[in-house]
Amino acid sequence: MIYKTFQDLKLSSLGFGTMRLPCLEDGSIDQAEVDRMVDLAMQQGINYFDTAYPYHGGNSEIAIGKSLSRYPRESWYLADKFPGHQNVHGVKPMMPADVFEDQLKKCGVEYFDFYLLHNVNENSMAYYCNPENHCLDYFLEQKAKGRIRHLGFSCHAGPEALKQFLDQYGDKLEFCQIQLNYLDWTMQRADEKCRILKEAGLPVWVMESVRGGKLASFPAETEARMKALRPDESIAAWAFRWLQTVPQPTVSLSGMSSSAQMVDNLRTFSELKPLNEEEIALLQEIARDLTRAIPCTGCRYCCAGCPIQLDIPNLMSMANDLMLGGTSINTMMRYTALGDGHRADSCIACGQCREACPQKIDVPAQMEHLVELVSKQKTWEEVCRERAEAAAKASK
Ligand code: SF4
Ligand code: SF4
Numbered sequence: 363m364i365y366k367t368f369q370d371l372k373l374s375s376l377g378f379g380t381m382r383l384p385c386l387e388d389g390s391i392d393q394a395e396v397d398r399m400v401d402l403a404m405q406q407g408i409n410y411f412d413t414a415y416p417y418h419g420g421n422s423e424i425a426i427g428k429s430l431s432r433y434p435r436e437s438w439y440l441a442d443k444f445p446g447h448q449n450v451h452g453v454k455p456m457m458p459a460d461v462f463e464d465q466l467k468k469c470g471v472e473y474f475d476f477y478l479l480h481n482v483n484e485n486s487m488a489y490y491c492n493p494e495n496h497c498l499d500y501f502l503e504q505k506a507k508g509r510i511r512h513l514g515f516s517c518h519a520g521p522e523a524l525k526q527f528l529d530q531y532g533d534k535l536e537f538c539q540i541q542l543n544y545l546d547w548t549m550q551r552a553d554e555k556c557r558i559l560k561e562a563g564l565p566v567w568v569m570e571s572v573r574g575g576k577l578a579s580f581p582a583e584t585e586a587r588m589k590a591l592r593p594d595e596s597i598a599a600w601a602f603r604w605l606q607t608v609p610q611p612t613v614s615l616s617g618m619s620s621s622a623q624m625v626d627n628l629r630t631f632s633e634l635k636p637l638n639e640e641e642i643a644l645l646q647e648i649a650r651d652l653t654r655a656i657p658c659t660g661c662r663y664c665c666a667g668c669p670i671q672l673d674i675p676n677l678m679s680m681a682n683d684l685m686l687g688g689t690s691i692n693t694m695m696r697y698t699a700l701g702d703g704h705r706a707d708s709c710i711a712c713g714q715c716r717e718a719c720p721q722k723i724d725v726p727a728q729m730e731h732l733v734e735l736v737s738k739q740k741t742w743e744e745v746c747r748e749r750a751e752a753a754a755k756a757s758k
Contacts, residue, residue, distance in 0.1 A: 363407030364631055366612045368537070368565060369512075373439065376631040377410035378403050378624075379569070379615035380422045391418055391425045399624050400429040404437070406628045410613050413469070414443040414480055415461060419755070420468070427469030440469060441476035443516060446497055447486035447695070448746055458500040466509070473508060477501060478539060479515040483692065484523045485699035491530055498531060512536050516569065518692040520676065521554040532562045539567035541692075542611065543577060544604040544642075545649045546570070549682050556610050568614040572601045584648055591641055598623075599630040604645060606636035656682055656728055664715035664725060670708050674715055674725060677706050681732040684739065694739050706732040 364375040384395040403411075411430060413422045423442065430438050442465050449455045466472065479490055479498070490497055504510045514537035517524055524538075538559050546552045559566055572578045578598040579585070585597055595603070605614055618624045637645070658678035665674055683693040697705060709729040716725050740748075 363628070364634065365407075368612050371439070373410050373613050374408045374631075375611070375614060376408055376627055377412050377441075377567075377613040377615040378408055378426075379617035380411065380413045380426045381417045382574075382617040382619045383418060383422060383425060384619050391421055393425055393428065395621065396425050397429050397432070398621050399618065400426070400432075402621055402624055402628070404433055408628075409437070410439050410441070410476075410615075412441040412476075412615050415445045415465060416448070423465060423468040427471065431470050435471070439475035440471060441478065442469065442474050443478040443480035444497070444501065445480045446489050446495075447481035447483065449489045449495075450485050458497050462500075462504060462509075473511060475511045476537075477504075477510040477513055479535075481692070481695075482515050482517045482524075482527055483519040483695055483699070485695045487519070487523060487527060491527070498534065502534060514538055514564075514567070516540070516567075517555070518696070520696070521551050521558055524555055525558050528558065528562045528564070532564065535564065537565045537567055537612070539569050539615075541570040542566070542568045542605070542608070543571050543573055543601055544645050545573060545577065547608075549679060551679070556608065560610065565612045566610040568605060568611045571605060571614050571616060572598050574617070577601045580648060584651075587644060588648075591644065595630070596626050598626060600637070600641075600645065602627070602630045603635055603637045604642065606634055607642065656723060658682075658723060664718040667714045667718060669712060669714070670703070670710065672704065672706075672709060672729075673700070676700075677732060678723070678725070678728060681706075681728055681735060684732070684735040690739055691745055694736070694741065697736060698741075706730075706736070 365372045366375050367373075378399070384392040384399075386392050400411075411426055413426050415423070417423070418425070426440070430440065444458055444461055445456065446458075466474075479501070482490055489495055493499070501510060501513055505513050514535050515527075516539035517527070518541060519527065540552060540555050540559075541550055542552045542556070556566060578596075578601070580588075580597060588597060588600060592600070592603075602614065602616075605611055616623075616627050618627060656678045658675050662675055665672075668674060680693050680697050684690050702708075706729040709726060711726040711729070713726055716723070719725060
């Protein structure tokens with residue numbers, strides 16, 4: 363196992379994410395398989411485990427806490443998160459103290475090694491940054507009491523909002539978890555986020571390294587080209603080998619669903635074998651084909667002349683994101699947060715941007731496509747309602 367230093371700790375660079383735990387036919391978590399995976403993790407040197415309040419309708423915390431309790435408390439690090447992002451449109455606003463006490467109980471621990479404000483984005487910042495909510499203050503108090511050892515945040519915001527959040531709270535937080543993989547390096551501007559975090563002196567934790575499994579399998583012909591270059595590696599391993607070309611990540615989370623996936627990841631994380639230039643070029647080609655991406659470079663040449671003042675590159679990036687799927691709910695939250703008059707449906711199809719675009723992108727047509735994509739997505743309110751129903755069902 364490759365280890366990374368964080369302050370006075372030695373963290374395994376592979377973390378066990380528990381959002382996609384193995385399940386039985388009735389949809390409940392397969393605790394026996396979770397135990398087998400935790401045993402394997404502990405034997406092979408994984409010491410970082412990550413859960414969150416909404417995962418598996420609230421049952422991920424119970425499952426991982428139960429499994430880890432079979433090992434000495436000082437032999438593993440547990441991360442949990444406060445779902446403040448659900449307090450923006452949540453059906454039932456959650457208070458930090460209520461959630462935190464519940465989480466400690468569910469996980470069966472007296473403290474969390476790592477604790478995160480969950481999903482800071484353009485939408486949830488309204489909650490997190492409002493001092494009247496006493497959210498950050500509360501968690502800083504828990505840290506002072508030793509019930510949280512390290513406080514950070516996970517972030518799905520664009521670089522501008524990330525910077526704004528860091529300007530306000532960066533000195534109180536110790537790490538930031540972002541979506542980082544070879545697709546989102548440019549598509550979600552993760553390259554810019556890494557630069558901003560480096561400037562702020564915050565280490566990077568990685569989530570969605572294989573984009574919810576989307577980067578773990580491709581059509582046979584594509585996989586054959588990859589196998590020709592790396593015959594002994596799995597397709598998922600390529601995503602982690604790409605991460606090894608980025609110097610910043612401390613912990614890279616993988617939401618593993620079986621012992622077989624864990625065995626494969628453990629093999630990958632046993633040594634550094636970063637991709638070479640030829641392999642990176644192949645991944646870029648695959649990513650383009652996979653997403654049928656709009657080739658927007660973010661140059662903003664089209665923006666000044668837009669009579670509606672739309673943030674065109676941002677909307678193009680969201681369209682790319684929705685076409686790929688996987689993390690579409692975060693994109694939808696960002697899209698909603700743009701507000702009336704700033705979304706794709708406000709485009710009047712004047713065509714100015716098409717003329718200005720050096721990439722010859724038919725922006726008005728893409729705006730229409732984005733409106734159609736958005737109409738097929740679930741709203742955040744619908745997701746909250748579904749999660750609340752799932753949690754209620756699970757607690758019966
Ligand atoms: S076509 Fe739409 S996006 Fe392009 S400049 Fe006109 S209003 Fe703006
Ligand atoms: S001009 Fe074209 S490439 Fe540049 S930001 Fe606008 S849409 Fe994207």
